[in-house]
Amino acid sequence: MPQRFWLMKSEPETFSIDDLKKRPKKTEPWDGVRNYQARNFMRDQMQVGDGVFFYHSNCEVPGIYGLAEIASTAYPDPTQFDPQHHHYDPGSKPEEPRWLLVDVRYQRHLKRPITLETLRQHEKQLQGLAVIARGNRLSVMPVRPEHWQAILALE
DNA sequence: GCCAACGTTGGC
DNA sequence: GCCAACGTTGGC
Numbered sequence: 001m002p003q004r005f006w007l008m009k010s011e012p013e014t015f016s017i018d019d020l021k022k023r024p025k026k027t028e029p030w031d032g033v034r035n036y037q038a039r040n041f042m043r044d045q046m047q048v049g050d051g052v053f054f055y056h057s058n059c060e061v062p063g064i065y066g067l068a069e070i071a072s073t074a075y076p077d078p079t080q081f082d083p084q085h086h087h088y089d090p091g092s093k094p095e096e097p098r099w100l101l102v103d104v105r106y107q108r109h110l111k112r113p114i115t116l117e118t119l120r121q122h123e124k125q126l127q128g129l130a131v132i133a134r135g136n137r138l139s140v141m142p143v144r145p146e147h148w149q150a151i152l153a154l155e
Numbered sequence: 156g157c158c159a160a161c162g163t164t165g166g167c
Numbered sequence: 168g169c170c171a172a173c174g175t176t177g178g179c
Contacts, residue, residue, distance in 0.1 A: 011165090137174080
């Protein structure tokens, strides 16, 4: 199967690309996804080695700040079973987990961020890129190979 | 199955 | 902090 590409959002105050770089093995379980469409991408399509744009959302300058890769296939997100956890889901049972995650491994920072504003400036070239679509709220979204290349060329 | 109310996301 | 967009919930 050919390599796929993804864009994954994180609020940098919660977990930034710098945090990912500091993790043991530079790898982190991407927990807390509680959206079925995003879960299905992880469950059905993500493969080890897929490319990831690490996107900072809900911050001063939203945009892509670094590159990462998918480091595992999907497995159950343990935080869904922890009553103390912010992402606890009382409706999910261990024998039938509702929510999954993948491990994400740091690759590198971009020389400078590719901001949302920059992406929008290239909307012609990036037709269909979900992150610049109006009202889009998905935290995990696919990036077409031609868009991946075009965005990297903006670095 | 409809749809109003509500909660969350996330840019600005 | 505002608020538009949109997903989810729950009454009917």
